[in-house]
Amino acid sequence: MSKNTKLWGGRFEGTVEEWVEQFGASISFDHQLAKFDLMGSLAHVQMLGQTGILSLEEAEQIQDGLKALLRDLEAGELRFDIANEDIHMNIEALLTEKIGPVAGKLHTGRSRNDQVATDFHLYVKERLPQVIDALKDLQAALVKQAEQNVETVMPGYTHMQHAQPISYGHYLMAYFQMFQRDVERFQFNQQHTDLSPLGAAALAGTTFPIDREMTAHLLGFSAPYANSLDAVSDRDFALEFLSNASILMVHLSRLCEELIYWCSYEFGYLELADAYSTGSSIMPQKKNPDMAELIRGKSGRVFGSLTGLLTVMKGLPLAYNKDMQEDKEGVFDAVKTILPSLKVMTGMIATLQVNKEKMAQATHHDFSNATELADYLATKGIPFRRAHEIVGELVLKGLKTGTDLADIPLAEFQQIDSRVEEDVYTVLKPTVAVERRNSVGGTGFAQVRQQIKAAQEILQQ
Numbered sequence: 251m252s253k254n255t256k257l258w259g260g261r262f263e264g265t266v267e268e269w270v271e272q273f274g275a276s277i278s279f280d281h282q283l284a285k286f287d288l289m290g291s292l293a294h295v296q297m298l299g300q301t302g303i304l305s306l307e308e309a310e311q312i313q314d315g316l317k318a319l320l321r322d323l324e325a326g327e328l329r330f331d332i333a334n335e336d337i338h339m340n341i342e343a344l345l346t347e348k349i350g351p352v353a354g355k356l357h358t359g360r361s362r363n364d365q366v367a368t369d370f371h372l373y374v375k376e377r378l379p380q381v382i383d384a385l386k387d388l389q390a391a392l393v394k395q396a397e398q399n400v401e402t403v404m405p406g407y408t409h410m411q412h413a414q415p416i417s418y419g420h421y422l423m424a425y426f427q428m429f430q431r432d433v434e435r436f437q438f439n440q441q442h443t444d445l446s447p448l449g450a451a452a453l454a455g456t457t458f459p460i461d462r463e464m465t466a467h468l469l470g471f472s473a474p475y476a477n478s479l480d481a482v483s484d485r486d487f488a489l490e491f492l493s494n495a496s497i498l499m500v501h502l503s504r505l506c507e508e509l510i511y512w513c514s515y516e517f518g519y520l521e522l523a524d525a526y527s528t529g530s531s532i533m534p535q536k537k538n539p540d541m542a543e544l545i546r547g548k549s550g551r552v553f554g555s556l557t558g559l560l561t562v563m564k565g566l567p568l569a570y571n572k573d574m575q576e577d578k579e580g581v582f583d584a585v586k587t588i589l590p591s592l593k594v595m596t597g598m599i600a601t602l603q604v605n606k607e608k609m610a611q612a613t614h615h616d617f618s619n620a621t622e623l624a625d626y627l628a629t630k631g632i633p634f635r636r637a638h639e640i641v642g643e644l645v646l647k648g649l650k651t652g653t654d655l656a657d658i659p660l661a662e663f664q665q666i667d668s669r670v671e672e673d674v675y676t677v678l679k680p681t682v683a684v685e686r687r688n689s690v691g692g693t694g695f696a697q698v699r700q701q702i703k704a705a706q707e708i709l710q711q
Contacts, residue, residue: 277336277337280336280337280369281337283369283373283578284341286373288316288319288341289372290448291316291341291365292313292316293464294359294448295312296309296313296464297461297468298355298358300461301459301461303460314349315348319344319348328344331343338366342357359451359460360456363450363451363482363570364448364452367481367484368446368448370581371443371446371487374439374488378436381436382433384588384589384592385433388595388596389429391596392426393422393426393706395419395599395602396419397419399419400417401419403415403684404416405612406618412616414622415619415683416693417694420693420697423701423705426705428501430708432494435494436491439494443487443491444473445471445473445487446465446466446469446473446474447475447481448465448469449462450475450481451482452482452569453478453483454479479568479569482570485559485574488559488581489559492584495555495588496552498588499549499552499588499591502545502591506543510539519604521605522537522539522598522601523602526542526598548587551583551587555579559580617645617648617649618680619678622677622678623637623674623678624637624638624641627640627670631667656675656679
């Protein structure tokens, strides 16, 4: 029987079959943590030297080796072996090749359990500001379009039916607010990511006189985890990231859904730039909103990653279990999904063309001013419920006769209430209907400008 040569193989008599080894290995994806593994090791060995656990000479030798590996990594010259299972064992094996047996002292006072958790924290910690910055770029594009379209009037919808006319700028600012909540969620996510598991060892800490505050500081964490069991078994920060990413993709998908509608022949409100559209292989006239459709579709990937990790974690006893090897790929994929999605969406919003006339036309002959008439009658002393009923009857009559509310003669209005005056026709104009809705957060032009000003202040913070 051949000897087990694994770095952990001392307790074993037999070897692992190659196909079993491949099943258990994670190097195919966790090589993405190589930089962070080297960073964590550099901090750890520096601490070992300064606390006297290793001699300064040993610590410096190991640090030199790690720095050499980091340079090799940056040059694309590191090669990983599946036989070494994961990124941590690969790095240790490569370090041993560089500096000899002293490399084995690097693992003093730590475990792969706290090591992988530290690497993963560092990865997410680095990606969170990138996501936040990409979100703010999208918000800036929305604000710029909103500025240009404060007085662009379009139908507002409920149940995908014309409801009330609104400002297109107001519509865009709704998405600004959605994405602002996404920003805030990712910012809060930073608090739970900014903790260092390093030094928790396998689960119970270590007998070596390590300095966890030092390694936390060296790695840029605000503090170490307060409990060693929690440090190695917690993946809340990853779940939180995937949850936040999923909500973000909901918002992106909803916006994409409407972009697809608004760009259709039936609506014709918008036109996407050619850079974000494709044609048909058989129908020459087509201009398809493929990028919007792709973002809408990619939401499923992120939702799946969240569901997958929730399922992995839900029944795990403390502390570390091999199941947790499944925690990283979903996060890696989510990062690779949301960052390009945000970039593409920003480009689409920044370059889209608005058909203001088509939007305005859609607010005529659609009875979306019915609420305005009901409100007007209520101001004349008619109870709103009765006013609602009256206007409903007028709409029904108009649908049967092809007559708009604005086409009803004044005399007919005065039969309803003698206090109705000529100003009713002004009230019924879509632009006026929008302009007058100046309750806080409303679609009135003055309110939209206030929303834009507040948004600009947020983006400057």
